[in-house]
Amino acid sequence: xxxxxxxxxxxxxxxxLLYEELEKxxxxxxxxxxxxxxxxxxVSHELRTPLTIVKVALSSLRxxxxxxxxxxxxxxxxxxxxxxxxxxxxxxxxxxxxxxxxGKIRLNKRSIDLNILFHEINHNFxxxxxxxxxxxxxxxxxxxxxxxxxxxxxxxxTNLIHNALRFAKSHVTLKASLQTAQPEATASHxxxxxxxxxxxxxxxxxxxxxxxxxxxxxxLNRPMGGAGYKGTGLGLSICRDIIEHHHGCKIWLAxxxxxxxxxxxxxxxxxxxxxxxDVLKAPLIEAEGEISSLxxxxxxxxxxxxxxxxxxxxxxxDQLIKSFRAKIVNEVLRKKDNVLPYLYQNxxxxxxxxxxxxxxATIERxxxxxxxxxxxxxQHLEITTGYAVYPEDTADAMQLFHLAMExxxxxxx
Amino acid sequence: xxxxxxxxxxxxxxxxxxxLLRLQRAGYLVELATDGSSALNKIAQxxxxxxxxxxxxxxxxxxxxxEQIRLDPHFQKIPIVIITAAHQKDIEHKAxxxxxxxxxxxxxxxxxxxxLMDSLF
Numbered sequence: 392x393x394x395x396x397x398x399x400x401x402x403x404x405x406x407x408l409l410y411e412e413l414e415k416x417x418x419x420x421x422x423x424x425x426x427x428x429x430x431x432x433x434v435s436h437e438l439r440t441p442l443t444i445v446k447v448a449l450s451s452l453r454x455x456x457x458x459x460x461x462x463x464x465x466x467x468x469x470x471x472x473x474x475x476x477x478x479x480x481x482x483x484x485x486x487x488x489x490x491x492x493x494g495k496i497r498l499n500k501r502s503i504d505l506n507i508l509f510h511e512i513n514h515n516f517x518x519x520x521x522x523x524x525x526x527x528x529x530x531x532x533x534x535x536x537x538x539x540x541x542x543x544x545x546x547x548x549t550n551l552i553h554n555a556l557r558f559a560k561s562h563v564t565l566k567a568s569l570q571t572a573q574p575e576a577t578a579s580h581x582x583x584x585x586x587x588x589x590x591x592x593x594x595x596x597x598x599x600x601x602x603x604x605x606x607x608x609x610x611l612n613r614p615m616g617g618a619g620y621k622g623t624g625l626g627l628s629i630c631r632d633i634i635e636h637h638h639g640c641k642i643w644l645a646x647x648x649x650x651x652x653x654x655x656x657x658x659x660x661x662x663x664x665x666x667x668x669d670v671l672k673a674p675l676i677e678a679e680g681e682i683s684s685l686x687x688x689x690x691x692x693x694x695x696x697x698x699x700x701x702x703x704x705x706x707x708x709d710q711l712i713k714s715f716r717a718k719i720v721n722e723v724l725r726k727k728d729n730v731l732p733y734l735y736q737n738x739x740x741x742x743x744x745x746x747x748x749x750x751x752a753t754i755e756r757x758x759x760x761x762x763x764x765x766x767x768x769x770q771h772l773e774i775t776t777g778y779a780v781y782p783e784d785t786a787d788a789m790q791l792f793h794l795a796m797e798x799x800x801x802x803x804x
Numbered sequence: 805x806x807x808x809x810x811x812x813x814x815x816x817x818x819x820x821x822x823x824l825l826r827l828q829r830a831g832y833l834v835e836l837a838t839d840g841s842s843a844l845n846k847i848a849q850x851x852x853x854x855x856x857x858x859x860x861x862x863x864x865x866x867x868x869x870x871e872q873i874r875l876d877p878h879f880q881k882i883p884i885v886i887i888t889a890a891h892q893k894d895i896e897h898k899a900x901x902x903x904x905x906x907x908x909x910x911x912x913x914x915x916x917x918x919x920l921m922d923s924l925f
Binding site: 439446450479490497 | 816818819822823825826829889890891893894900901910911912913914915917
């Protein structure tokens with residue numbers, strides 16, 4: 392072995408040791424991070440019961456359950472109430488954040504019509520006293536449906552609108568638009584996406600403060616412990632974590648000298664194939680872990696095919712699918728089974744933890760159920776069915792669907 | 805809400821005391837149980853219209869109590885509310901599978917509790 396080779400071996404060995412050390416440190420850090428998340432989760436959880444007792448006790452006092460209070464006593468009580476609610480928000484935010492950071496959260500992603508979502512959010516804000524003299528406008532026409540967890544997106548929007556209303560002089564606007572490519576900062580996601588902007592005409596935010604805004608417990612215009620609005624300082628961190636849980640999406644802020652501040656975030660465009668993969672992923676992993684079977688059962692019908700009729704015809708069509716789906720859920724499936732809420736390639740998709748025999752028995756029970764559904768006088772719902780089973784037929788989600796489609800052909804020919 | 809009976813099950817004495825005060829004032833007849841076993845013993849005799857069950861209790865937990873109540877044909881349709889300090893999304897599946905009608909997340913206010921009771925009658 393010559394000197395160069397010896398040196399190379401020595402360097403390699405040093406690198407190996409350094410790598411091992413780094414790996415060990417990483418593991419220690421992950422463990423500490425997990426401990427921190429578990430601690431926050433446990434503490435938040437434990438705080439909720441005493442907090443409920445205090446809230447119910449205070450509201451009993453306020454509502455005169457144990458006797459009338461004087462004006463001064465009521466004032467003191469209101470201060471206590473306000474601060475108990477503040478504590479409740481803080482605990483709730485801490486728990487949300489720890490769930491998001493620990494990765495324990497399971498998103499319930501669906502197709503989202505942002506126009507309807509904006510309308511509902513606007514309606515809720517109009518009812519609240521927060522809106523004061525600020526005008527809240529929204530616009531999401533001609534934007535395709537987004538793909539995300541609607542409850543979580545409502546949480547993000549509500550949080551951002553709360554902030555915008557606090558700083559706005561007269562206007563807050565909420566706008567969704569279709570973009571063909573992600574902004575530079577979000578290069579991990581390709582293809583079209585939906586961009587949502589929440590803009591207010593407030594006092595603007597200087598670049599130094601902008602950098603701090605997504606940091607936990609940072610609240611602008613209010614140093615910790617100082618006077619002013621009593622938020623939790625966790626809202627934007629929660630928003631960022633929620634958005635980043637949506638297929639590489641991003642949230643950011645732009646604030647100009649003209650005193651206009653815009654918070655923007657991206658969301659994926661609804662794609663039934665992505666949804667189909669996502670929804671099958673968890674039960675497939677579970678079935679693999681338990682070494683059990685998973686059946687994919689497809690139910691088609693000429694009556695399911697998309698209509699291009701008027702609004703009334705479309706509504707009847709949607710209602711038919713909805714009610715037949717509900718019948719399957721209530722009368723055929725077990726509680727742990729699932730039917731996708733949307734048609735996939737014009738078929739109802741049933742996912743059930745069962746082997747071939749179970750799938751066949753389930754299909755047998757679907758036919759009489761369809762006979763009970765009348766689509767016009769003396770005409771009943773006609774269905775076609777097919778199935779494929781994991782892992783007996785295939786281990787691939789898409790292949791499972793194709794085999795179930797082939798099975799429909801076989802069963803009808 | 806006169807003569808409507810509620811069985812309230814929780815192991816926290818202070819919680820029971822506050823809830824009792826509020827529910828009785830709203831006109832409900834309330835029977836208390838401090839654990840799952842005594843709830844199951846009392847239910848047939850008290851014959852409640854609604855059961856309010858804390859999820860985390862020593863011994864049999866709220867979900868197990870719920871499952872056992874549902875085994876009795878007489879109580880298959882009775883509204884059962886699970887009171888929980890956990891995140892709603894984390895347990896709604898389990899609660900549904902156990903046969904619960906609704907979830908009530910802590911911390912809640914009296915209005916929320918009373919509105920929920922109203923909606924279940």
